[in-house]
Amino acid sequence: MKYSNQTRMLVAVDCIIFGFDGEDYKILLIQRGFAPEKEKWSLMGGFVQMDETLDKAAQRILKQLTGLHDVYLDQMSVFSQPTRDPIERVIAVPYVSLIDIEKYNKQINNDFHAKWFSIREIPKLIFDHGDMVALALQHLRYKAALHPILFELLPEKFTLPQLQTMYEGLYDTKLDKRNFTRKLLSSNLLEKTEEKDKSSSKKGAFYYSLNEDFYEKNITNILTIISKSDTSLFSD
Amino acid sequence: MKYSNQTRMLVAVDCIIFGFDGEDYKILLIQRGFAPEKEKWSLMGGFVQMDETLDKAAQRILKQLTGLHDVYLDQMSVFSQPTRDPIERVIAVPYVSLIDIEKYNKQINNDFHAKWFSIREIPKLIFDHGDMVALALQHLRYKAALHPILFELLPEKFTLPQLQTMYEGLYDTKLDKRNFTRKLLSSNLLEKTEEKDKSSSKKGAFYYSLNEDFYEKNITNILTIISKSDTSLFSD
Numbered sequence: 001m002k003y004s005n006q007t008r009m010l011v012a013v014d015c016i017i018f019g020f021d022g023e024d025y026k027i028l029l030i031q032r033g034f035a036p037e038k039e040k041w042s043l044m045g046g047f048v049q050m051d052e053t054l055d056k057a058a059q060r061i062l063k064q065l066t067g068l069h070d071v072y073l074d075q076m077s078v079f080s081q082p083t084r085d086p087i088e089r090v091i092a093v094p095y096v097s098l099i100d101i102e103k104y105n106k107q108i109n110n111d112f113h114a115k116w117f118s119i120r121e122i123p124k125l126i127f128d129h130g131d132m133v134a135l136a137l138q139h140l141r142y143k144a145a146l147h148p149i150l151f152e153l154l155p156e157k158f159t160l161p162q163l164q165t166m167y168e169g170l171y172d173t174k175l176d177k178r179n180f181t182r183k184l185l186s187s188n189l190l191e192k193t194e195e196k197d198k199s200s201s202k203k204g205a206f207y208y209s210l211n212e213d214f215y216e217k218n219i220t221n222i223l224t225i226i227s228k229s230d231t232s233l234f235s236d
Numbered sequence: 237m238k239y240s241n242q243t244r245m246l247v248a249v250d251c252i253i254f255g256f257d258g259e260d261y262k263i264l265l266i267q268r269g270f271a272p273e274k275e276k277w278s279l280m281g282g283f284v285q286m287d288e289t290l291d292k293a294a295q296r297i298l299k300q301l302t303g304l305h306d307v308y309l310d311q312m313s314v315f316s317q318p319t320r321d322p323i324e325r326v327i328a329v330p331y332v333s334l335i336d337i338e339k340y341n342k343q344i345n346n347d348f349h350a351k352w353f354s355i356r357e358i359p360k361l362i363f364d365h366g367d368m369v370a371l372a373l374q375h376l377r378y379k380a381a382l383h384p385i386l387f388e389l390l391p392e393k394f395t396l397p398q399l400q401t402m403y404e405g406l407y408d409t410k411l412d413k414r415n416f417t418r419k420l421l422s423s424n425l426l427e428k429t430e431e432k433d434k435s436s437s438k439k440g441a442f443y444y445s446l447n448e449d450f451y452e453k454n455i456t457n458i459l460t461i462i463s464k465s466d467t468s469l470f471s472d
Contacts, residue, residue: 003246007246007284007285007286008246009244010242010243034238047242048243048245050243050318050325054327075313078290080290082287087239088239091290146382
Protein backbone atom coordinates (compact mmCIF):
# COMPACT_ATOMS: atom_id res chain seq x y z
CA MET A 1 0.00 0.00 0.00
CA LYS A 2 1.48 3.30 -1.09
CA TYR A 3 0.72 6.64 0.49
CA SER A 4 0.60 8.33 -2.91
CA ASN A 5 -2.48 6.42 -4.12
CA GLN A 6 -4.54 7.38 -1.11
CA THR A 7 -7.34 9.88 -0.68
CA ARG A 8 -6.70 13.07 1.25
CA MET A 9 -9.65 14.86 2.78
CA LEU A 10 -10.56 18.00 4.70
CA VAL A 11 -10.76 17.66 8.47
CA ALA A 12 -13.02 20.06 10.36
CA VAL A 13 -13.69 20.61 14.05
CA ASP A 14 -17.04 21.83 15.37
CA CYS A 15 -17.51 23.29 18.84
CA ILE A 16 -20.70 22.66 20.78
CA ILE A 17 -20.83 25.05 23.72
CA PHE A 18 -23.57 24.50 26.28
CA GLY A 19 -24.04 27.01 29.06
CA PHE A 20 -25.99 27.17 32.30
CA ASP A 21 -27.20 30.52 33.57
CA GLY A 22 -28.49 29.37 36.97
CA GLU A 23 -31.91 28.42 35.64
CA ASP A 24 -31.71 27.22 32.06
CA TYR A 25 -29.38 25.30 29.74
CA LYS A 26 -28.43 27.12 26.56
CA ILE A 27 -26.34 26.52 23.45
CA LEU A 28 -24.09 29.04 21.73
CA LEU A 29 -24.55 29.34 17.95
CA ILE A 30 -23.25 31.59 15.19
CA GLN A 31 -24.39 32.47 11.70
CA ARG A 32 -22.09 30.77 9.24
CA GLY A 33 -19.78 33.25 7.50
CA PHE A 34 -19.20 31.52 4.18
CA ALA A 35 -20.91 29.46 1.46
CA PRO A 36 -22.56 27.01 1.31
CA GLU A 37 -25.36 27.73 3.81
CA LYS A 38 -24.01 31.23 4.47
CA GLU A 39 -25.78 33.05 7.33
CA LYS A 40 -27.60 29.92 8.51
CA TRP A 41 -27.27 29.01 12.21
CA SER A 42 -24.30 26.79 12.82
CA LEU A 43 -21.92 25.42 15.41
CA MET A 44 -18.53 27.13 15.57
CA GLY A 45 -16.51 25.17 13.04
CA GLY A 46 -13.51 25.37 10.76
CA PHE A 47 -10.77 23.39 9.08
CA VAL A 48 -7.73 21.88 10.77
CA GLN A 49 -4.48 23.42 9.51
CA MET A 50 -1.36 21.50 8.52
CA ASP A 51 0.63 22.39 11.64
CA GLU A 52 -1.93 22.03 14.44
CA THR A 53 -3.47 19.19 16.41
CA LEU A 54 -7.24 18.81 16.49
CA ASP A 55 -7.37 20.10 20.07
CA LYS A 56 -5.45 23.22 19.10
CA ALA A 57 -7.67 23.75 16.07
CA ALA A 58 -10.80 23.56 18.24
CA GLN A 59 -9.41 26.15 20.70
CA ARG A 60 -8.30 28.45 17.85
CA ILE A 61 -11.60 28.29 16.01
CA LEU A 62 -13.68 28.79 19.14
CA LYS A 63 -11.62 31.86 20.02
CA GLN A 64 -11.72 33.28 16.49
CA LEU A 65 -15.46 32.95 16.16
CA THR A 66 -16.65 33.84 19.66
CA GLY A 67 -13.77 35.21 21.74
CA LEU A 68 -14.09 32.29 24.20
CA HIS A 69 -10.77 30.88 25.33
CA ASP A 70 -9.38 28.42 27.87
CA VAL A 71 -12.60 26.44 27.78
CA TYR A 72 -12.31 22.74 28.57
CA LEU A 73 -13.37 20.84 25.44
CA ASP A 74 -14.25 17.15 25.28
CA GLN A 75 -13.71 15.38 21.97
CA MET A 76 -16.63 13.27 20.72
CA SER A 77 -16.83 10.60 18.00
CA VAL A 78 -15.98 11.67 14.47
CA PHE A 79 -18.77 12.41 11.96
CA SER A 80 -17.67 10.81 8.71
CA GLN A 81 -20.63 10.20 6.40
CA PRO A 82 -19.06 10.64 2.94
CA THR A 83 -21.81 13.01 1.75
CA ARG A 84 -22.26 15.08 4.91
CA ASP A 85 -20.82 18.21 3.27
CA PRO A 86 -22.23 19.07 -0.18
CA ILE A 87 -18.97 20.57 -1.52
CA GLU A 88 -16.51 17.76 -0.92
CA ARG A 89 -15.49 15.07 1.57
CA VAL A 90 -15.05 16.62 5.02
CA ILE A 91 -14.81 14.60 8.21
CA ALA A 92 -15.82 16.56 11.30
CA VAL A 93 -14.64 16.10 14.88
CA PRO A 94 -17.12 17.59 17.37
CA TYR A 95 -15.94 19.09 20.66
CA VAL A 96 -18.34 19.74 23.52
CA SER A 97 -18.22 21.91 26.62
CA LEU A 98 -20.52 23.06 29.40
CA ILE A 99 -19.73 26.47 30.87
CA ASP A 100 -21.04 28.93 33.42
CA ILE A 101 -22.61 31.59 31.19
CA GLU A 102 -22.13 34.42 33.66
CA LYS A 103 -18.45 33.64 34.12
CA TYR A 104 -17.63 33.50 30.41
CA ASN A 105 -20.04 36.06 28.96
CA LYS A 106 -17.57 38.92 29.14
CA GLN A 107 -15.21 37.01 26.82
CA ILE A 108 -17.78 36.72 24.06
CA ASN A 109 -17.28 39.23 21.26
CA ASN A 110 -19.95 40.15 18.77
CA ASP A 111 -18.04 39.98 15.50
CA PHE A 112 -19.84 36.81 14.49
CA HIS A 113 -23.04 37.52 16.42
CA ALA A 114 -22.67 34.46 18.64
CA LYS A 115 -26.01 33.97 20.37
CA TRP A 116 -27.31 31.81 23.22
CA PHE A 117 -30.44 29.73 22.53
CA SER A 118 -32.37 27.70 25.10
CA ILE A 119 -31.77 23.99 24.43
CA ARG A 120 -35.54 23.69 24.16
CA GLU A 121 -35.62 26.18 21.26
CA ILE A 122 -32.68 25.33 19.03
CA PRO A 123 -33.08 26.69 15.48
CA LYS A 124 -32.55 24.51 12.41
CA LEU A 125 -28.80 24.01 11.94
CA ILE A 126 -26.69 23.40 8.82
CA PHE A 127 -25.54 19.97 7.62
CA ASP A 128 -25.56 17.35 10.41
CA HIS A 129 -25.00 19.86 13.21
CA GLY A 130 -28.40 19.02 14.70
CA ASP A 131 -27.28 15.40 15.14
CA MET A 132 -24.03 16.59 16.71
CA VAL A 133 -25.96 18.64 19.24
CA ALA A 134 -28.22 15.72 20.12
CA LEU A 135 -25.20 13.46 20.69
CA ALA A 136 -23.37 16.15 22.63
CA LEU A 137 -26.32 16.45 24.99
CA GLN A 138 -26.30 12.67 25.49
CA HIS A 139 -22.55 12.82 26.12
CA LEU A 140 -23.05 15.50 28.77
CA ARG A 141 -25.88 13.64 30.48
CA TYR A 142 -23.77 10.50 30.61
CA LYS A 143 -20.77 12.36 31.96
CA ALA A 144 -22.80 14.26 34.54
CA ALA A 145 -24.24 10.97 35.76
CA LEU A 146 -20.79 9.58 36.50
CA HIS A 147 -18.78 12.65 37.48
CA PRO A 148 -19.91 15.63 39.52
CA ILE A 149 -19.20 18.03 36.63
CA LEU A 150 -22.33 20.07 37.26
CA PHE A 151 -20.91 21.22 40.59
CA GLU A 152 -18.34 23.26 38.67
CA LEU A 153 -21.15 25.50 37.44
CA LEU A 154 -22.39 26.37 40.91
CA PRO A 155 -21.46 29.49 42.86
CA GLU A 156 -19.29 28.97 45.93
CA LYS A 157 -22.38 28.63 48.09
CA PHE A 158 -25.60 27.15 46.80
CA THR A 159 -28.85 25.69 48.04
CA LEU A 160 -30.17 22.19 47.43
CA PRO A 161 -33.10 23.49 45.34
CA GLN A 162 -30.56 25.26 43.09
CA LEU A 163 -28.68 22.00 42.59
CA GLN A 164 -31.91 20.14 41.90
CA THR A 165 -32.82 22.70 39.22
CA MET A 166 -29.51 21.99 37.50
CA TYR A 167 -30.06 18.25 37.35
CA GLU A 168 -33.70 18.60 36.32
CA GLY A 169 -32.75 20.98 33.50
CA LEU A 170 -30.05 18.77 32.03
CA TYR A 171 -32.15 15.60 32.12
CA ASP A 172 -35.37 17.44 31.25
CA THR A 173 -37.20 15.71 34.08
CA LYS A 174 -38.62 16.23 37.58
CA LEU A 175 -36.80 14.63 40.49
CA ASP A 176 -38.30 13.62 43.80
CA LYS A 177 -37.08 16.28 46.24
CA ARG A 178 -36.78 14.05 49.29
CA ASN A 179 -34.96 11.31 47.43
CA PHE A 180 -32.61 13.73 45.71
CA THR A 181 -31.76 15.45 49.00
CA ARG A 182 -31.17 12.17 50.80
CA LYS A 183 -28.78 10.87 48.11
CA LEU A 184 -26.93 14.16 47.94
CA LEU A 185 -26.42 14.43 51.66
CA SER A 186 -25.18 10.86 51.92
CA SER A 187 -22.70 11.44 49.08
CA ASN A 188 -20.12 13.32 51.19
CA LEU A 189 -19.80 15.79 48.33
CA LEU A 190 -21.47 18.63 50.22
CA GLU A 191 -20.73 20.64 53.33
CA LYS A 192 -23.54 22.51 55.08
CA THR A 193 -22.83 26.14 56.00
CA GLU A 194 -24.49 28.16 58.75
CA GLU A 195 -26.05 30.64 56.31
CA LYS A 196 -29.49 30.58 54.78
CA ASP A 197 -30.92 31.87 51.51
CA LYS A 198 -34.23 33.55 52.41
CA SER A 199 -35.02 34.95 48.95
CA SER A 200 -37.37 32.12 47.91
CA SER A 201 -39.15 31.29 51.16
CA LYS A 202 -39.61 32.65 54.66
CA LYS A 203 -38.16 29.52 56.21
CA GLY A 204 -35.17 29.74 53.90
CA ALA A 205 -32.79 27.12 52.53
CA PHE A 206 -29.35 26.42 53.93
CA TYR A 207 -26.39 27.19 51.76
CA TYR A 208 -24.00 24.33 51.04
CA SER A 209 -20.51 24.30 49.64
CA LEU A 210 -18.57 21.64 47.79
CA ASN A 211 -16.27 19.37 49.78
CA GLU A 212 -13.24 20.14 47.61
CA ASP A 213 -11.09 17.37 49.07
CA PHE A 214 -13.64 14.70 48.46
CA TYR A 215 -14.42 16.08 45.01
CA GLU A 216 -10.76 16.11 43.94
CA LYS A 217 -10.20 12.57 45.13
CA ASN A 218 -13.27 11.37 43.31
CA ILE A 219 -12.36 13.04 40.06
CA THR A 220 -8.75 11.96 39.97
CA ASN A 221 -9.22 8.47 41.33
CA ILE A 222 -12.23 7.24 39.46
CA LEU A 223 -10.16 5.96 36.56
CA THR A 224 -7.38 4.29 38.46
CA ILE A 225 -8.58 3.00 41.79
CA ILE A 226 -9.93 -0.47 41.64
CA SER A 227 -11.86 -0.16 44.88
CA LYS A 228 -13.74 2.77 43.40
CA SER A 229 -14.30 0.81 40.21
CA ASP A 230 -15.73 -2.03 42.21
CA THR A 231 -18.18 0.31 43.85
CA SER A 232 -19.41 1.81 40.59
CA LEU A 233 -19.80 -1.54 38.94
CA PHE A 234 -21.62 -3.22 41.72
CA SER A 235 -23.62 -0.41 43.28
CA ASP A 236 -27.30 -1.25 43.34
CA MET B 237 -13.07 31.06 4.16
CA LYS B 238 -12.86 29.04 0.96
CA TYR B 239 -12.66 25.27 0.81
CA SER B 240 -10.10 25.45 -2.00
CA ASN B 241 -7.38 27.07 0.16
CA GLN B 242 -7.57 24.41 2.82
CA THR B 243 -5.27 21.53 3.64
CA ARG B 244 -6.35 18.00 2.86
CA MET B 245 -4.77 15.16 4.80
CA LEU B 246 -4.70 11.39 5.03
CA VAL B 247 -7.00 9.81 7.59
CA ALA B 248 -6.07 6.42 9.00
CA VAL B 249 -7.79 4.04 11.40
CA ASP B 250 -5.87 1.73 13.73
CA CYS B 251 -7.43 -1.30 15.42
CA ILE B 252 -6.38 -2.30 18.93
CA ILE B 253 -7.68 -5.78 19.64
CA PHE B 254 -7.34 -7.06 23.19
CA GLY B 255 -8.26 -10.64 23.96
CA PHE B 256 -8.80 -12.72 27.07
CA ASP B 257 -8.04 -16.44 26.99
CA GLY B 258 -9.45 -17.34 30.41
CA GLU B 259 -6.23 -16.51 32.24
CA ASP B 260 -4.35 -13.71 30.54
CA TYR B 261 -5.02 -10.53 28.58
CA LYS B 262 -3.37 -10.35 25.18
CA ILE B 263 -3.08 -7.95 22.27
CA LEU B 264 -3.19 -8.83 18.57
CA LEU B 265 -0.41 -7.35 16.44
CA ILE B 266 0.80 -7.69 12.87
CA GLN B 267 4.03 -6.98 11.04
CA ARG B 268 3.53 -3.89 8.93
CA GLY B 269 3.36 -4.77 5.22
CA PHE B 270 4.70 -1.56 3.66
CA ALA B 271 7.29 1.21 4.12
CA PRO B 272 8.14 3.06 6.26
CA GLU B 273 8.80 0.69 9.19
CA LYS B 274 8.05 -2.35 7.03
CA GLU B 275 7.95 -5.63 9.02
CA LYS B 276 7.95 -3.86 12.39
CA TRP B 277 5.20 -4.79 14.85
CA SER B 278 2.14 -2.65 14.40
CA LEU B 279 -1.53 -2.27 15.12
CA MET B 280 -3.85 -3.18 12.26
CA GLY B 281 -4.14 0.09 10.37
CA GLY B 282 -4.93 1.61 6.99
CA PHE B 283 -6.29 4.64 5.19
CA VAL B 284 -9.93 5.68 5.03
CA GLN B 285 -11.26 5.58 1.45
CA MET B 286 -13.35 8.29 -0.18
CA ASP B 287 -16.65 6.40 0.00
CA GLU B 288 -16.57 4.89 3.48
CA THR B 289 -17.21 6.07 7.04
CA LEU B 290 -14.49 5.63 9.66
CA ASP B 291 -16.41 2.77 11.29
CA LYS B 292 -16.64 0.94 7.95
CA ALA B 293 -12.95 1.53 7.28
CA ALA B 294 -12.03 0.05 10.67
CA GLN B 295 -14.11 -3.08 10.02
CA ARG B 296 -12.72 -3.47 6.50
CA ILE B 297 -9.09 -3.07 7.55
CA LEU B 298 -9.42 -5.41 10.53
CA LYS B 299 -10.93 -8.06 8.27
CA GLN B 300 -8.34 -7.59 5.50
CA LEU B 301 -5.40 -7.85 7.86
CA THR B 302 -6.54 -10.54 10.29
CA GLY B 303 -9.76 -12.16 9.08
CA LEU B 304 -11.63 -10.93 12.15
CA HIS B 305 -15.12 -9.67 11.41
CA ASP B 306 -18.22 -8.51 13.26
CA VAL B 307 -16.15 -7.40 16.20
CA TYR B 308 -17.57 -4.56 18.28
CA LEU B 309 -15.17 -1.62 17.97
CA ASP B 310 -15.12 1.47 20.22
CA GLN B 311 -13.78 4.67 18.71
CA MET B 312 -11.23 6.54 20.84
CA SER B 313 -9.86 10.08 20.61
CA VAL B 314 -8.05 11.05 17.41
CA PHE B 315 -4.23 11.10 17.32
CA SER B 316 -3.28 14.25 15.43
CA GLN B 317 0.28 15.31 16.21
CA PRO B 318 1.38 16.90 12.90
CA THR B 319 4.65 14.93 12.76
CA ARG B 320 3.38 11.56 13.97
CA ASP B 321 3.93 9.93 10.55
CA PRO B 322 7.35 10.61 8.94
CA ILE B 323 6.04 10.57 5.35
CA GLU B 324 3.27 13.15 5.51
CA ARG B 325 0.44 14.44 7.69
CA VAL B 326 -1.82 11.55 8.72
CA ILE B 327 -4.40 11.78 11.47
CA ALA B 328 -5.23 8.42 13.04
CA VAL B 329 -8.45 7.31 14.66
CA PRO B 330 -7.89 4.37 17.04
CA TYR B 331 -10.56 1.71 17.55
CA VAL B 332 -10.46 -0.69 20.48
CA SER B 333 -12.09 -4.02 21.24
CA LEU B 334 -11.89 -6.77 23.83
CA ILE B 335 -12.74 -10.26 22.58
CA ASP B 336 -12.89 -13.84 23.77
CA ILE B 337 -9.79 -15.33 22.14
CA GLU B 338 -11.15 -18.85 21.97
CA LYS B 339 -14.34 -17.72 20.27
CA TYR B 340 -12.65 -15.64 17.58
CA ASN B 341 -9.42 -17.58 16.99
CA LYS B 342 -10.86 -19.64 14.16
CA GLN B 343 -11.54 -16.44 12.18
CA ILE B 344 -7.91 -15.33 12.28
CA ASN B 345 -6.03 -16.03 9.06
CA ASN B 346 -2.29 -16.13 8.81
CA ASP B 347 -1.69 -14.02 5.71
CA PHE B 348 -0.30 -11.19 7.76
CA HIS B 349 1.03 -13.33 10.63
CA ALA B 350 -1.25 -11.71 13.19
CA LYS B 351 0.05 -12.76 16.59
CA TRP B 352 -1.18 -12.54 20.19
CA PHE B 353 1.20 -11.00 22.77
CA SER B 354 0.63 -10.86 26.52
CA ILE B 355 -0.12 -7.27 27.53
CA ARG B 356 2.83 -7.59 29.91
CA GLU B 357 5.18 -8.32 26.99
CA ILE B 358 4.24 -5.98 24.19
CA PRO B 359 7.04 -5.49 21.62
CA LYS B 360 8.15 -2.05 20.49
CA LEU B 361 5.54 -0.69 18.07
CA ILE B 362 5.82 1.73 15.13
CA PHE B 363 5.05 5.46 15.34
CA ASP B 364 2.80 6.36 18.31
CA HIS B 365 1.10 2.94 18.42
CA GLY B 366 2.54 2.31 21.89
CA ASP B 367 0.71 5.40 23.20
CA MET B 368 -2.48 4.24 21.50
CA VAL B 369 -2.25 0.89 23.27
CA ALA B 370 -1.68 2.55 26.65
CA LEU B 371 -4.72 4.78 26.16
CA ALA B 372 -6.80 1.87 24.89
CA LEU B 373 -6.03 -0.08 28.04
CA GLN B 374 -7.11 2.91 30.15
CA HIS B 375 -10.28 3.17 28.07
CA LEU B 376 -11.04 -0.48 28.70
CA ARG B 377 -10.38 -0.25 32.43
CA TYR B 378 -12.64 2.75 32.68
CA LYS B 379 -15.40 1.07 30.69
CA ALA B 380 -15.14 -2.18 32.63
CA ALA B 381 -15.45 -0.23 35.88
CA LEU B 382 -18.79 1.23 34.80
CA HIS B 383 -20.30 -1.49 32.65
CA PRO B 384 -20.18 -5.24 33.15
CA ILE B 385 -18.40 -5.76 29.81
CA LEU B 386 -16.07 -8.40 31.18
CA PHE B 387 -19.01 -10.72 31.74
CA GLU B 388 -19.32 -11.07 27.98
CA LEU B 389 -15.99 -12.90 27.92
CA LEU B 390 -17.08 -15.56 30.39
CA PRO B 391 -18.39 -18.98 29.48
CA GLU B 392 -22.06 -19.65 30.20
CA LYS B 393 -21.18 -20.98 33.64
CA PHE B 394 -18.23 -19.67 35.60
CA THR B 395 -16.85 -19.63 39.14
CA LEU B 396 -16.17 -16.61 41.32
CA PRO B 397 -12.39 -17.23 41.27
CA GLN B 398 -12.53 -17.18 37.45
CA LEU B 399 -14.27 -13.82 37.52
CA GLN B 400 -11.78 -12.49 40.05
CA THR B 401 -8.90 -13.53 37.77
CA MET B 402 -10.45 -11.48 34.96
CA TYR B 403 -10.67 -8.31 37.03
CA GLU B 404 -7.23 -8.78 38.54
CA GLY B 405 -5.68 -9.28 35.10
CA LEU B 406 -7.23 -6.18 33.55
CA TYR B 407 -6.31 -3.91 36.47
CA ASP B 408 -2.99 -5.66 37.12
CA THR B 409 -3.77 -5.89 40.81
CA LYS B 410 -4.81 -8.30 43.58
CA LEU B 411 -8.33 -8.01 44.95
CA ASP B 412 -9.47 -9.01 48.40
CA LYS B 413 -11.40 -12.24 47.83
CA ARG B 414 -14.00 -11.76 50.55
CA ASN B 415 -14.73 -8.17 49.58
CA PHE B 416 -14.94 -8.98 45.88
CA THR B 417 -17.30 -11.89 46.51
CA ARG B 418 -19.54 -9.85 48.79
CA LYS B 419 -19.88 -7.01 46.28
CA LEU B 420 -20.50 -9.39 43.43
CA LEU B 421 -23.19 -11.34 45.21
CA SER B 422 -24.99 -8.18 46.31
CA SER B 423 -24.96 -6.84 42.74
CA ASN B 424 -27.84 -8.99 41.48
CA LEU B 425 -25.81 -9.66 38.36
CA LEU B 426 -25.17 -13.31 39.18
CA GLU B 427 -27.29 -16.40 39.61
CA LYS B 428 -25.94 -19.36 41.53
CA THR B 429 -26.32 -22.78 39.91
CA GLU B 430 -26.41 -26.16 41.67
CA GLU B 431 -23.22 -27.37 39.99
CA LYS B 432 -19.67 -27.22 41.27
CA ASP B 433 -16.29 -27.01 39.60
CA LYS B 434 -14.04 -29.48 41.43
CA SER B 435 -10.99 -29.15 39.18
CA SER B 436 -9.12 -26.67 41.39
CA SER B 437 -9.99 -27.86 44.90
CA LYS B 438 -11.62 -30.79 46.66
CA LYS B 439 -14.32 -28.60 48.16
CA GLY B 440 -15.02 -27.11 44.74
CA ALA B 441 -16.45 -23.77 43.65
CA PHE B 442 -20.06 -23.21 42.68
CA TYR B 443 -20.77 -22.28 39.10
CA TYR B 444 -22.66 -19.05 38.53
CA SER B 445 -24.42 -17.68 35.48
CA LEU B 446 -25.20 -14.16 34.42
CA ASN B 447 -28.64 -12.77 35.26
CA GLU B 448 -29.41 -11.81 31.65
CA ASP B 449 -32.48 -9.74 32.49
CA PHE B 450 -30.71 -7.63 35.05
CA TYR B 451 -27.68 -7.29 32.79
CA GLU B 452 -29.74 -6.13 29.81
CA LYS B 453 -31.59 -3.54 31.87
CA ASN B 454 -28.36 -2.20 33.32
CA ILE B 455 -26.67 -1.90 29.97
CA THR B 456 -29.51 -0.25 28.14
CA ASN B 457 -30.69 2.02 30.92
CA ILE B 458 -27.48 3.40 32.28
CA LEU B 459 -27.40 6.25 29.80
CA THR B 460 -31.00 7.32 29.95
CA ILE B 461 -32.54 6.63 33.32
CA ILE B 462 -32.10 9.42 35.76
CA SER B 463 -32.67 7.22 38.79
CA LYS B 464 -29.79 5.03 37.71
CA SER B 465 -27.70 8.13 37.08
CA ASP B 466 -28.44 9.34 40.56
CA THR B 467 -27.23 6.08 41.97
CA SER B 468 -23.96 6.14 40.09
CA LEU B 469 -23.22 9.71 40.98
CA PHE B 470 -24.00 9.46 44.61
CA SER B 471 -22.97 5.93 45.48
CA ASP B 472 -20.52 5.91 48.30
